[in-house]
Amino acid sequence: MLRERLLYLMERYFQGACTEDERRELAQFIGTEQDDDLLKEVLDDTWERFQPESPMPEAMSGRIQRALTGAPVVPVRKRRPLMAAAAAVLLLLAAGGLWLSREQSASVQQPSVAQVQKAPVHDVAPGGSKAVLTLGDGTVIELDSSRNGVVAQQGSVKVVKLANGQLAYEREGQAPAEILFNTMRTPRGGEYRLTLPDGSRVWLNAASSVTYPTMFAGEIREVSITGEAYFEVAERADMPFRVKTAGMTVEVLGTHFNVNAYTEEKTIRTTLLEGAVKVRAGGSEALLKPGQQAGLQGNGRLNIKNNVNVDEVVAWKNGLFQFTDADMPAVMRQLENWYDVNVIYEGNVPERSFGGAIQRSLPLAQVLKILEESNVKFRLEGRNIYVMK
Structure with missing residues (x-):
């Protein structure tokens, strides 16, 4: 029974049809389930049917359960591609977004996981x-x-x-x-x-x-x-x-x-x-x-x-912001359209390069907090985002 329910939820995830309740249920399943073989079997089955020609993504890992509970996550070292893919999927489910960022011509920082927090009263809801x-x-x-x-x-x-x-x-x-x-x-x-x-x-x-x-x-x-x-x-x-x-x-x-x-x-x-x-x-x-x-x-x-x-390219359709070496204006244009806000640069536009994925269902303040890991600061006032170096 557990396998059938877990398979159903994973299929819904790959179809981009998961409701918020189903996402939480899937995250809870994985956070408590100790059977790695079951997780591997379910992911293997769903991946082959929904993305048969897509290569398994390189992903950060560590024990999936640690990622779900918010404990430190360590980079993968020659981990099996299937379980690396599982880690990537489940990090997005549990934390709301996996974010990699680096300054222009600077070394890449270690990936970090954005923790979901309750949005403050003055926050801007997603579209x-x-x-x-x-x-x-x-x-x-x-x-x-x-x-x-x-x-x-x-x-x-x-x-x-x-x-x-x-x-x-x-x-x-x-x-x-x-x-x-x-x-x-x-x-x-x-x-x-x-x-x-x-x-x-x-x-x-x-x-x-x-x-x-x-x-x-x-x-x-x-x-x-x-x-x-x-x-x-x-x-x-x-x-x-x-x-x-x-x-x-x-x-x-x-x-x-x-x-x-x-x-x-x-x-x-x-x-x-x-x-x-x-x-x-x-x-x-x-x-x-x-x-x-x-x-x-x-x-x-x-x-x-x-x-x-x-x-x-189609991350927006699947409920994600996803970037690869995107500059600041490109990232901000997506936020403007999705959150219906205005972006104001205080001084020159910071030269930053962003990469990674964030759920579009997050409140704006949480998205900005994730982006601040790239050594840039934001100030949110009403429906205005002020960008500061």
Whole structure:
């Protein structure tokens, strides 16, 4: 019975579907369970099914139970890759975030674990499921305050709000005589999930939008986005899928990919996880393979990167901030969007390089405390973050 429950919770974790109660239950299981063979067996089973081609990550370790209880954690020395992966997963579950940081051109510090503490009264809560839906006739629906169920009827198409920040479309009877376009927008501090009329799924990050028809017809399925979105496209060989941004077009048949088109970023980036996509920008085009990323910079040139860390690219979808050699402005932009705050630099922008992962479910003050391990100071006043050297 224990194995079945532990397997269920680990599967939920790898699917990114764990609730807070399930995370705590999993952490409690591991904190009290003394059977290392059982933990190894469960992790081995879930890893092979959910990430069969992903290499096991290098991770800090020590006894898992010590990490869960907050005792000092020591680096791994030639530990078996599977148990190293277990340590990485469980540290995130237990502590809220695993953080590695280093100053520019300085030696890397030992990893440290952020301890979860009760947020002070003046803290800023993390973002959540918030979005506004604008129908084809101009009607605006606040999805976060609407009840679950049918929120709108557009001809023969029903717009249905599901649980846990999701929206879907259901068609009844004949195709509508007129195809309308809807737009979903998330504010800063919001995210939402959408199942398009063709069954394709979209994860919309904070301060983003997606515009799409209530039914796909013709030769092309086309949507347009601003900000950032992750797509799992339903395969239709007879009707390719197209995503348009300001400057880049992505064409697919059926695949998984992420598009980052925030206006405040210097580069529009499309990253492929599965399948194949064709990216067009200006007079250039490129066919991407899994693990490749196409970047469009202000000069109009299309650059291709190989062996991109796709886990980092889609970490936001899985409830994490994840960085690899990220500079201060890049980190702060993510905090601005997710916590709906403003960042103010007192003096020059500190030159720091960040790496590691933090749960997006943490209050802002705890995230800033973790970041301060990189020898930088923050002051939180209302919805303003002041950055000090």
